Amino acid sequence: MAAEHAxxxxxxxxxxxxxxxxxxxxLAPVANALKEWDNTNExxxxxxxxxxxxxxxxxxxxxxxxxxxxxxxxLPTISDNLKKSLIxxxxxxxxxxxxxxxxxxGGDEAGLFASELLRMYIAFCSRRGLRxxxxxxxxxxxxxxxRLTEAIMEVENEGSYDILRTETGVHRVQRVPATETxxxxxxxxxxxxxxxxxxxxxxxxxxxxxxxxxxxxxxxEVRSERMRASGAGGQHVNKTESAIRLTxxxxxxxxxxQDSRSQHANRKKAWQLLRARLAEARxxxxxxxxVKLRRGAMGGVAKMGRGDKVRTYNYSxxxxxxxxxxxxxxxxxxxxxxxxxxxxxxxxVRGWLVDREVQMMVAEEAAKGSTGINAKVK
Numbered sequence: 001m002a003a004e005h006a007x008x009x010x011x012x013x014x015x016x017x018x019x020x021x022x023x024x025x026x027l028a029p030v031a032n033a034l035k036e037w038d039n040t041n042e043x044x045x046x047x048x049x050x051x052x053x054x055x056x057x058x059x060x061x062x063x064x065x066x067x068x069x070x071x072x073x074x075l076p077t078i079s080d081n082l083k084k085s086l087i088x089x090x091x092x093x094x095x096x097x098x099x100x101x102x103x104x105x106g107g108d109e110a111g112l113f114a115s116e117l118l119r120m121y122i123a124f125c126s127r128r129g130l131r132x133x134x135x136x137x138x139x140x141x142x143x144x145x146x147r148l149t150e151a152i153m154e155v156e157n158e159g160s161y162d163i164l165r166t167e168t169g170v171h172r173v174q175r176v177p178a179t180e181t182x183x184x185x186x187x188x189x190x191x192x193x194x195x196x197x198x199x200x201x202x203x204x205x206x207x208x209x210x211x212x213x214x215x216x217x218x219x220x221e222v223r224s225e226r227m228r229a230s231g232a233g234g235q236h237v238n239k240t241e242s243a244i245r246l247t248x249x250x251x252x253x254x255x256x257x258q259d260s261r262s263q264h265a266n267r268k269k270a271w272q273l274l275r276a277r278l279a280e281a282r283x284x285x286x287x288x289x290x291v292k293l294r295r296g297a298m299g300g301v302a303k304m305g306r307g308d309k310v311r312t313y314n315y316s317x318x319x320x321x322x323x324x325x326x327x328x329x330x331x332x333x334x335x336x337x338x339x340x341x342x343x344x345x346x347x348x349v350r351g352w353l354v355d356r357e358v359q360m361m362v363a364e365e366a367a368k369g370s371t372g373i374n375a376k377v378k
Contacts, residue, residue, distance in 0.1 A: 106189055
């Protein structure tokens with residue numbers, strides 16, 4: 001008996017296909033959501049049929065009405081779950097992420113608001129139980145350390161890219177600066193970019209040793225330079241060449257890292273950031289091609305890229321408006337504290353993303369059908 005069991009285990013192990021198992025895992029949520037949707041609609045249809053029976057027992061009618069109300073109330077949520085499950089998973093959805101924050105137009109105000117956004121995301125991650133690590137934090141020289149010139153925060157948890165990818169884009173702030181003597185409202189901008197991160201040992205399609213992977217970077221195409229660090233940080237940074245600058249020659253993408261005293265640590269972080277930026281750039285290029293294909297079918301496609309204005313934070317009105325989903329939250333303090341207000345806005349954008357993807361899928365199918373008809377006519 002033991003020998004038969006061992007033989008069966010061996011056969012199962014030999015027949016196991018990791019790719020098939022992964023695909024089954026991806027399709028399971030779709031099958032479950034579709035089954036729940038079918039069962040709920042079938043139940044609603046049966047209950048309505050039952051209520052149309054004039055000879056139905058009054059007590060049974062009362063129970064049927066309750067069940068119908070309950071099933072009808074659940075149907076929108078079930079439909080949303082089915083809609084979400086049909087959308088192809090983002091290629092970076094399961095990965096940790098790097099969140100880049102850079103001030104744009106607005107001078108000192110932009111640098112100050114960039115610092116506030118960094119604190120907002122740290123607080124949000126803390127509330128969600130996400131582990132964070134500041135990879136890079138550069139501030140302007142001067143008496144204040146609040147004027148950020150660049151910050152990179154790593155969120156180490158798997159799936160954090162999918163949680164935070166709604167934040168990519170230009171964030172505007174409208175408020176009266178502390179230095180403004182006439183009470184005029186100023187508008188400043190900060191750019192936020194969410195990049196994929198990945199473990200040291202790659203695997204599957206995320207293996208940075210695989211030339212076909214988005215993460216692959218040919219070392220021969222990267223120029224590495226050692227430099228003396230600049231800015232705040234004590235005497236050490238100005239005496240040793242611990243800073244590293246990497247330049248990807250084909251694209252011109254440059255990464256500088258000087259936060260650590262260790263040249264090895266700076267090099268490691270620089271390579272991590274370079275791979276992340278190149279992977280995101282390659283994904284954006286593919287998405288841009290898809291947008292061009294869809295634009296003809298949809299008459300314009302909304303984007304969510306690094307140069308797109310996505311959100312406005314208005315201090316005088318204590319409101320935060322997201323320009324993609326259209327939601328406005330009149331509780332700016334809760335947003336900036338990384339609390340319920342920010343989660344509400346982010347959830348609204350996730351819903352917008354789902355609706356946008358569904359529209360794109362429908363447009364693609366319609367375009368395919370139109371192409372097929374035209375081909376037959378010719």
